[in-house]
Amino acid sequence: MTTMSLGITALPQRSPLVTRPLLLRFVSIVACSVGFFLPLAAVPLLADATSPVGGGVANGALLAATVAGELASPWLMQRVGVRVVLAAGLVLLGASTFVLLFSVSLPVLVSTGVLRGLGFALAIVAGGAVTAAIVPPDRRGEGLALAGLVSAVPSLLALPLGVTLSAVAGPGWVFAIAGAVPLLAVASVGGLPGRAAGAQTARVSSRTSGRSGASILAGLRSPELLRPALVFAASAAVAGVVVTCVPGALTGSASALAPALLLVQPAAAGLGRWLAGRYGDRLGHRRLFLPGIALSAAGMAAMAAAASAPLVLAGGVVFGLGFGALQNSTISAMYERADERQFATVSALWNAGYDGGMAAGAFAVSALAALVGPAVAFLALAVALPFVLTLVRRSASTTASTTRPTR
Structure with missing residues (x-):
């Protein structure tokens, strides 16, 4: 048989x-x-x-x-x-x-x-x-x-x-x-x-195939590359706040948790990044933008309760999962829409968004916290973060025809 x-x-x-x-x-x-x-x-x-x-x-x-x-x-x-x-x-x-x-x-x-x-x-x-x-x-x-x-x-x-x-x-x-x-x-x-090897196998969308300039300006003019970079920069701004502002704002029983927070947050980010890479290849990386942003905002909101040890630690874990998911899904989505001559531009845009977002978030929230207090500043950031989902909706409308089928 x-x-x-x-x-x-x-x-x-x-x-x-x-x-x-x-x-x-x-x-x-x-x-x-x-x-x-x-x-x-x-x-x-x-x-x-x-x-x-x-x-x-x-x-x-x-x-x-x-x-x-x-x-x-x-x-x-x-x-x-x-x-x-x-x-x-x-x-x-x-x-x-x-x-x-x-x-x-x-x-x-x-x-x-x-x-x-x-x-x-x-x-x-x-x-x-x-x-x-x-x-x-x-x-x-x-x-x-x-x-x-x-x-x-x-x-x-x-x-x-x-x-x-x-x-x-x-x-x-x-x-x-x-x-x-x-x-x-x-x-x-x-x-x-x-x-870059294997250019013949790279997936190139109809919107990027005619513009393969490997420069930062070319990347900034490409919505398929710029939008995921901005989504990630928004989450990186929260990461800058977690590292720079949150430890000093902890009070009460949570004041001794700064080392633990700075350990569990990147550990959770590593797990989120791995899960996003594992399932993004099957489901589509851009589909992970929304849950990544939602988890990042929820984690920041929980950490605003700076006197509650359980909420602070839970917020660090939740934010870490969302941040890690966005780390992987955004850069994977950018590479998916670029031909290999643009890989340097993708890497540069994403890394600049990472460092620039962290610096901007730490600076802006530090200044705001001096005026209204850390808790209000943290909550304001958590509320503002989901507004980047408009970028996700706009970019999602251009991806339907090229989304990788589920295996």
């Missing part, structure tokens, strides 16, 4: 996800996270020792340079290639950190912060484009989620480890490790594709 006579239909083969190029890419992902985040908390402590505003100036210079580098990366990648930009970013990130072994004066901390920010920006934008090209299109959401987890774990561990290592063994060890790891990872770049 044959298989045909039994009526058994073979299941479609899924493309392999974890390949040698992706494993090589994981090397530069981990190195970039360690090089950037290990000194991130140690540097402001050293800067504050030299000036009352030193920490803010040093971190401000770092973040400003990061956003500037992200916006310039697509232009550089067009001219010298993705591998050159990725390698240059790793070298700049690592080599500039070694300077701190010789001096930690405020001018040196600020200038090396600028160089480190530029290096980090080049590495994450070029690396993001490489990752999107490596993973198969039918599993891109899952692949991006996996890469996000590989980045998140060392980032989460490096922050407290940098502070602890600096206190126990001295900041020199922090700078030596953070400088050496990115430089060692440069050796892995040669095994990565030098350009």
Whole structure:
């Protein structure tokens, strides 16, 4: 009796996800996270020792340079290639950190912060484009989620480890490790594709197929790329508030929960990102925008009850799930609508939305909290966040004809 006579239909083969190029890419992902985040908390402590505003100036210079580098990366990648930009970013990130072994004066901390920010920006934008090209299109959401987890774990561990290592063994060890790891990872770049591979399999919508310019301005003119980036930037604004404003606003029984909140929120975000990658490939990534925004708003509203320990922790978990879902669904939706010549633009727009959104949210809510109090400011942000759903509705009307069928 044959298989045909039994009526058994073979299941479609899924493309392999974890390949040698992706494993090589994981090397530069981990190195970039360690090089950037290990000194991130140690540097402001050293800067504050030299000036009352030193920490803010040093971190401000770092973040400003990061956003500037992200916006310039697509232009550089067009001219010298993705591998050159990725390698240059790793070298700049690592080599500039070694300077701190010789001096930690405020001018040196600020200038090396600028160089480190530029290096980090080049590495994450070029690396993001490489990752999107490596993973198969039918599993891109899952692949991006996996890469996000590989980045998140060392980032989460490096922050407290940098502070602890600096206190126990001295900041020199922090700078030596953070400088050496990115430089060692440069050796892995040669095994990565030098350009976006598999362009013939990329899904290109009729609206983007005639405009494949790989520049930030081209991305800003493309609604299919800009709207998901704005949706994510809105959620990133809440993340900036959670990291910057919420811990200092906790009162009563919740006042001791700041470390726990800063741990459960990114952990929940990692879970949300993985779930979004897993199911977004099957259901459509844009369908996850609405629940992601709703969870983000609900979590922020719960954290406004700054004196209630259960609500604060629950809010951190709920927001983390929504933020993680939007992290993966927005960038996956952007790559889905771009041809591979636009991958650098997608990576730059999304990362700039991440950093810019976090900075804008922290600044705006801090200013508002000074006028009306933290609880009211947090609730105002939670109420304002769902208004970005108008972007989702407008973009959803253009996706019906290209939504991937459920498998």
